[in-house]
Amino acid sequence: MSSINQSSTSCYPPQAFLYFIDSMSGAQFTLFSHKGGPNGWKVAIVLEELGLTYDTKFLDFQSGEHKAEPHTKYNPNGRIPTLIDHKNGDFVLWESNAIITYLVDTYDKEHKISAADTKDKYLQLQWLFFQASGQGPYFGQFMWFNRMHPEKIPSAIERYANETKRVLGVLEAVLSKQEWLVGNKFSVADISFIPWNDIAIEYILGESFDFAKEYPSVAAWHAKLGERATVKKIRADKKVAMAA
Structure with missing residues (x-):
């Protein structure tokens, strides 16, 4: 459902850029992302799961494109992802899990990939907050x-290694105890x-880290997620983007 634009938009002046967004391929959404950044890709998985059309614009972080106009007109935080819903008055939203919540609340009325029960909706938000x-x-x-980091700081490495393992724990x-979150x-x-x-x-x-041994349930869950056609597609799209 996606159209991936591999080229940077930095060669366009702001006026041309805005026109470019307005006159794109007819996709419902424009997704501003980064080739290596994980947060844009999780939004892409949700768009694929819901069968929604989107055009991805990869921003060039090295040139600071994400921190400059015209992107900051859409996202004053200068980060990715940013999403524009062209069929909802060009509604703009940033922060990946806010975007995901908007997408399922607006376009997943059958609750294919979202909670229907009121308590489960709050549990869903709980996990989205925990992820973020x-x-x-x-x-x-x-x-x-x-x-x-240009210099090794053992205490920082140790702290964040332990926090990574804590989250996995x-x-x-x-x-x-359960199959899904x-x-x-x-x-x-x-x-x-x-x-x-x-x-x-x-x-x-x-x-040297044995994921399946240290966190067997997480490893099995992650492997099961990787079997979904949408996840396979997005992983393949990322490889193509990274190679370009």
Whole structure:
């Protein structure tokens, strides 16, 4: 359902950029994202699950495109993802889990991937908040200090390694007792954890880390999520984007 634009928009002046957005391929949504950033990809999985059409614009972080106009006209925080719903008055929303909540509240009336019961809706929000406040920041900081920071700071690496494992431990404690995070069904609560777990397995935890041994329930859940056609498609799209 997606159209991926591999090129940067920085060569366009703001007026041309705005026209470009308004006259795109006819997709319902424009998704501003980053090739390697996990948060844009989880929104893409939700859009795919709901069969919604979207055009992805990858911003060039090295040139600071995400922190400059015209993107900051849409997202004053200068981060990704940012979503524009062209069929709802060009409604603009940022923060990935706010976007996900909007998408299911607006376009998942049959609750295919979202909670229907009132209590389950709050449990769904609980997990989306936990993903945004726990998994994302701690996994991201571990990634930064372990692999990207210009100097090694052992105390920082140790702190965020322990926090990463703590978050996985929370998931393990729950998933050892139930198949899915909310309402005995696959939902956006589960989807929200996929991209950062992918990065943790591939880059953060290291080759010596035995995911299936340390966190067997989380590993089994993550493998099951990876069997979904939408997740396979988005992982393939990410590989194409990263290679371009």
